[in-house]
Amino acid sequence: MRVSAKARYALAALVTMAQQCHTGEYITVISISEKLGISKIYLEQVFSLLKRGEIVTSIKGAQGGYQLTRSPGQITVYDVLSAIETSLFEKAVDTVSQTEPAIDSALHSVVFDTLDAAIKDTLEKITLDDILNEAERQKKDQALMFYI
Numbered sequence: 001m002r003v004s005a006k007a008r009y010a011l012a013a014l015v016t017m018a019q020q021c022h023t024g025e026y027i028t029v030i031s032i033s034e035k036l037g038i039s040k041i042y043l044e045q046v047f048s049l050l051k052r053g054e055i056v057t058s059i060k061g062a063q064g065g066y067q068l069t070r071s072p073g074q075i076t077v078y079d080v081l082s083a084i085e086t087s088l089f090e091k092a093v094d095t096v097s098q099t100e101p102a103i104d105s106a107l108h109s110v111v112f113d114t115l116d117a118a119i120k121d122t123l124e125k126i127t128l129d130d131i132l133n134e135a136e137r138q139k140k141d142q143a144l145m146f147y148i
Contacts, residue, residue, distance in 0.1 A: 007084040009038050010046045014055065014080060015135060018072035018128045026058070026065030046084065053083025072132055078123035089116070 013032050020027055029047060033040040047066060050056045055075060056066045068075060081088055092112035097104040 010084045018132045028065040072128035075128045077126040
């Protein structure tokens with residue numbers, strides 16, 4: 001499965017927000033952009049989709065920015081990807097429905113529908129908290145490494 005750069009940046013930005021969500025403060029796109037090294041203009045497009053998908057909320061002004069709409073443990077990777085990747089969860093198109101409808105139906109029920117369900121099920125089990133916890137664990141592991 002290939003996930004677009006926009007979706008990968010969305011996940012990275014949201015994990016960054018999850019790191020700071022306990023403060024209750026709104027986080028600016030500029031601060032996320034600088035921390036992650038991602039174009040501010042590109043992130044604004046990403047956040048527009050995240051807002052439409054009700055993953056984040058925003059306020060304008062000097063104290064403005066974005067906040068998560070739910071706790072990081074309640075936002076799944078599926079939520080994020082379905083907000084960003086509009087074509088990721090489209091049904092597979094017919095393959096040979098005109099000439100061999102039975103084969104086409106079998107392909108859908110045995111392969112494509114099964115694969116779609118497995119991907120959705122997996123992505124619904126992974127939350128921003130899971131990603132954040134793994135990032136923190138890896139950060140600790142890197143801090144423990146030393147070189148001779």
